[in-house]
Amino acid sequence: MxxxxxxxxxxxxxxxxxxxxxxxxxxxxxxxxxxxxxxRMAVGREQQIFSAGQSVIVSADMPVVGxxxxxxxxxxxxxxxxxxxxxxxxxxxxxxGSVRAQRPSDTRTLFVEDTNAAILDCxxxxxxxxxxxxxxxxxxPGIMRELHYWLLSGxxxxxxxxxxxxxxHASRLAAAIAVLRTEYRSRVPVERLAAxxxxxxxxxxxxxxxxxxxxxxxxxxxxxxxxxxxxMLDEGFSATSAGFDVGYESLSQFTREYARLxxxxxxxxxxxxxxxARRIREEMQDGERASAA
Numbered sequence: 001m002x003x004x005x006x007x008x009x010x011x012x013x014x015x016x017x018x019x020x021x022x023x024x025x026x027x028x029x030x031x032x033x034x035x036x037x038x039x040r041m042a043v044g045r046e047q048q049i050f051s052a053g054q055s056v057i058v059s060a061d062m063p064v065v066g067x068x069x070x071x072x073x074x075x076x077x078x079x080x081x082x083x084x085x086x087x088x089x090x091x092x093x094x095x096x097g098s099v100r101a102q103r104p105s106d107t108r109t110l111f112v113e114d115t116n117a118a119i120l121d122c123x124x125x126x127x128x129x130x131x132x133x134x135x136x137x138x139x140x141p142g143i144m145r146e147l148h149y150w151l152l153s154g155x156x157x158x159x160x161x162x163x164x165x166x167x168x169h170a171s172r173l174a175a176a177i178a179v180l181r182t183e184y185r186s187r188v189p190v191e192r193l194a195a196x197x198x199x200x201x202x203x204x205x206x207x208x209x210x211x212x213x214x215x216x217x218x219x220x221x222x223x224x225x226x227x228x229x230x231x232m233l234d235e236g237f238s239a240t241s242a243g244f245d246v247g248y249e250s251l252s253q254f255t256r257e258y259a260r261l262x263x264x265x266x267x268x269x270x271x272x273x274x275x276x277a278r279r280i281r282e283e284m285q286d287g288e289r290a291s292a293a
Contacts, residue, residue, distance in 0.1 A: 008129050010083035016068045017076040023066040027058045029084040037077030038070035043110040044213035050112045057111040061177045063222045093164040111156040122147040169207045172197040184223040185247035232270040239266035
């Protein structure tokens with residue numbers, strides 16, 4: 001698997017040559033365009049399968065479990081994602097006019113639709129900037145503005161405009177989520193989170209759990225565990241170092257909670273993933289040698 005954050009701000013690309021296990025990550029609001037292959041994604045209570053020619057919109061900072069279900073060396077899973085800019089989304093939504101505010105029970109965080117040709121064109125033009133880095137600062141702002149316009153004018157525009165409303169529950173919760181994402185290593189009093197969301201404690205707990213399918217404490221735990229896994233896989237941290245780095249004070253608690261989420265203790269899980277990556281690299285190299293012969 002290869003996922004790349006490109007030099008163009010907010011533009012990500014993914015290429016996966018074979019299906020494998022669950023991919024745990026925390027998505028910022030984004031639109032992902034699938035160019036080839038099939039992926040399943042679970043966000044909170046919602047689960048969707050999307051394939052080539054479709055796009056998925058994640059409208060909040062959400063822990064996501066993804067799984068590539070169709071990919072091969074000859075036809076890998078290919079996707080391009082663009083992170084949404086909430087300031088820009090709110091600005092354009094205000095210019096487009098107000099919409100009926102969604103009830104909390106209507107609030108969704110995951111949308112799948114057939115890829116709009118105008119949105120695909122914006123993504124293609126962002127990718128072209130990879131060959132023209134000198135033009136990025138000049139052209140990217142206009143392309144991003146157009147992309148957000150088409151999203152707000154599209155099939156799920158009403159829902160996105162409601163989410164962009166500064167007074168909506170989703171926007172107010174975003175302020176609390178920002179605190180958790182910044183300070184996930186520390187103990188954050190729930191009273192502080194409720195104050196950031198301008199809600200009572202009871203309302204905050206109810207709306208947070210409804211939107212995220214997790215309590216604030218569970219959300220913070222998920223952030224810690226996903227970051228610990230990244231530290232082990234990408235930066236070579238030991239399980240002990242990773243656990244303490246993300247804020248755990250007890251190694252046994254870290255090991256127990258890690259195994260509950262990833263179905264394997266930290267050290268064993270890291271070895272398994274590294275071995276799988278090594279096998280994939282070797283298969284790719286064998287394929288390349290066979291093609292050359």
